[in-house]
Amino acid sequence: MKKILLYSFLIVTSVVTLIPFIWMLSTSLMTDGAASVFPPKFFPEEVVLQQYQTLFTRLNIARNFFNSIFLSVVVTTISLFFNSMAGYAFAKYRFKGKDKLFNLLLVNMIVPSQITMLPLFLMLKSVGLINTYMAIIITGMANIFGIFLIRQHCLSIPDSLIEAARMDGATDFQIYRKIILPLAVPILVTLGIFTFLGTWNDFLWPLIALTDESMYTLPVALSNLMLEHTRDPELMMAGSVLTIIPVIIVFLALQRYYIKGIMMGSVKE
Amino acid sequence: MATVLLKNVTKIYEGGSVAVKNVSLEINDKEFVVLVGPSGCGKSTVLRMIAGLEEITSGEIFIDGKIVNNIPPKDRDIAMVFQNYALYPHMSVFENIAFGLKLRKYDKNEIKQRVEEAAMILNLQDYLNRKPRQLSGGQRQRVAVGRAIVRKPKVFLFDEPLSNLDAKLRVQMRTEISKLHKNLGATMIYVTHDQTEAMTMGDKIVILKDGEVQQIGAPMELYSNPLNKFVAGFIGSPAMNFINGRIVQSDKLYFVIDNLNIRIALGEMNNRKLQQYRDKEITIGIRPEDVLLSSEKSIAGDISVLVEVVEPMGNETLLYFTLQETQMIARGNPNQQYKSGNNYSMQINKDKIYFFDKVNGNTL
Incomplete structure (x- = not known):
């Protein structure tokens, strides 16, 4: 009985969650104006790819798509590299002022990112990086949350493992590369998903930092679409589908590690 | 192979705690060589300084x-075996053993040959493709040893390598490491808290x-001629019994425990060095095998004690009793029946008494 209740609850919530997605998908496959009839139709009478065609031909969304993919991949890769090195150093190296420095970093987490946006913009402008990919990449190269996450994970790696590698003749970078990184894979995947989704979905900063239409990322382009084509819900839905597809793919591909990563460190083996 | 020499080595940690004081040692x-002592005595720190993992103050x-x-x-050019094995969990046994050679850019064939050689010595041939988590404790320990011997270093360092194993395996690995030492002819430094x-x-x-x-x-030198009370109490199992008392001269020299009214007549051989301690408090030490308990009626001069616990071990029987509020242990004859709660008369092998200064613990 309990199970039946539980399952029906789960089914209902899944359906409720899924309906908007399905509606989005079906609307994106409708012809112009087909979504604005009354009573509204849930499924298209005629399945067409016309909206997608418009996006790619008339609106050049392929370029925005590329921008988003490129920036997300580059930011994720670079930030994983720096975050993991910094996190490892904070966890395992002995140096003066380590704790103070780390606390300073943590304190920075309470500063909302919106506050730093304007000074950041002015700074990047003065070095001529506004409206370049670097404006997004540089600001995303490392983040405190990532460093913190990696550090917590590295704390659970026994010191003797690093010492054994040192005795075996490994340099500091070799220890990082051959011992720490392989052992941190689950947490790196988790952080990688966070970073990828964060960069992919980020709207405000790209909107500020990228001024040229050809530099826009998908969310920015999509919002433009909304302003210009308020009367075209089908086109907007097609844009939204394009925006979430990579997110879903990344998540599905890595969710196995993702769950593991979140659970990690909670229980000691 | 190699010699190791420590000259007045001192380690002071940040914050001022002194871990190692002026240690000089020639290996x-x-x-x-075994470094032994209770936990916190600095033995691991000494080893880690030799390894280079800890700076020398x-x-x-x-x-x-x-x-x-x-x-x-x-x-x-040293190798170390860690207490918790410290195997790389994401690598197979082969990769674990080969790691040091790979980093040193050895030729692939040579690596393979050396790893197989080490695996043969340690009986690991069948496990080379397994991951550490698929191995038992003893096998993991062997892999850790394999990682050390494959490099053919000048000096081997062992940091309590057996303390994570169960008692039976520990005895087995003990002999294996001893054998390894003989076969390799290497200099080995071994840290343990187990005497x-x-x-x-x-x-x-x-x-x-x-x-x-x-x-x-x-080993036997430490056992027979300990320089102080600490060494005497640390080496030997069960540990040496210590009794406080006074040296008194009457017709001959006596060791007297006042509040128990016990007098032990001391042999002639101790006379000279103990003369100067006349009427002074000292501590004597007696090993359990030199405390004899018999059920025969007490003759004059014997001490009657109440045995509280009897532990038959098979080859020996350990008897626990209290004297002067300290727990004493005697090694009894395994063929004799002892009963807890009974009184026995205690005799002490007078030639085997150790005398210590009560204040600084040095052997007299």
Whole structure:
């Protein structure tokens, strides 16, 4: 009985969650104006790819798509590299002022990112990086949350493992590369998903930092679409589908590690 | 192989706690030296300083005549086996053993040959493709040893390598490491808190307490001629019994425990060195095998004691009783029946009494 209740609850919530997605998908496959009839139709009478065609031909969304993919991949890769090195150093190296420095970093987490946006913009402008990919990449190269996450994970790696590698003749970078990184894979995947989704979905900063239409990322382009084509819900839905597809793919591909990563460190083996 | 020399080595940690005080130690080529002492005595710190994992506050360490104070671990040509094995969990046994060779850019064939050779010595041939988590404790320990021997280093360091194993496996690995030492003819430095391991494995034992060397010597030398009360109590199992009392001269020299009204007549051989302690408080030590309990009626001069616990071990029987509010242990005859709660008369083998200064603990 309990199970039946539980399952029906789960089914209902899944359906409720899924309906908007399905509606989005079906609307994106409708012809112009087909979504604005009354009573509204849930499924298209005629399945067409016309909206997608418009996006790619008339609106050049392929370029925005590329921008988003490129920036997300580059930011994720670079930030994983720096975050993991910094996190490892904070966890395992002995140096003066380590704790103070780390606390300073943590304190920075309470500063909302919106506050730093304007000074950041002015700074990047003065070095001529506004409206370049670097404006997004540089600001995303490392983040405190990532460093913190990696550090917590590295704390659970026994010191003797690093010492054994040192005795075996490994340099500091070799220890990082051959011992720490392989052992941190689950947490790196988790952080990688966070970073990828964060960069992919980020709207405000790209909107500020990228001024040229050809530099826009998908969310920015999509919002433009909304302003210009308020009367075209089908086109907007097609844009939204394009925006979430990579997110879903990344998540599905890595969710196995993702769950593991979140659970990690909670229980000691 | 190699010699290791420590000259006045001191380690003071940040915050001022002194872990190792002025340790000087000479380790000869092919020697098996055991550093032993209670936890926190600095034995692991000494080992880690030799390994290069811990900086030396003052003093010098030489390996093979060369000062190594500022040489990083990888260039010291030493290998270390860690207490928790420290195997790389994401690598197979083969990769674990080969890791050091790979980093040193050995030829692939040579790596394979050397790893297989090490695996053969350690009986690991069938496990080379497994991951550490698929191995038992003893096998993991062997892999850790394999990782050390494959590099053919000048010096082997062992940091309590057997303390995570169960008792039976520990005895087995003990003999295996001893055999390995003979076969490889290597200099080995071994840290343990277990005096049995120290006694059975070491050519030479270094006893440490509070960061200071208490005594250095061959196992039996430490057993028979301890320099102080600490060494006497640490070496030997069960541990030596200690009794406080006074030296009194009447017709001959007596050791007197006042509140129990016990007098032990001392043999002639002790006379000279004990004369100066006349009427002074001292501590005597007696090993359990030199305390004899018999059920026969007490003759004059014997001491009657109440046995509280009897532990039959098969080859011996341990008897526990209290004297002067201290727990005493006697090694009884295994063929004799003892009963807890019974009174026995105690005799002491007078030739085997150790005398210690009550204040500083030094042997008199």
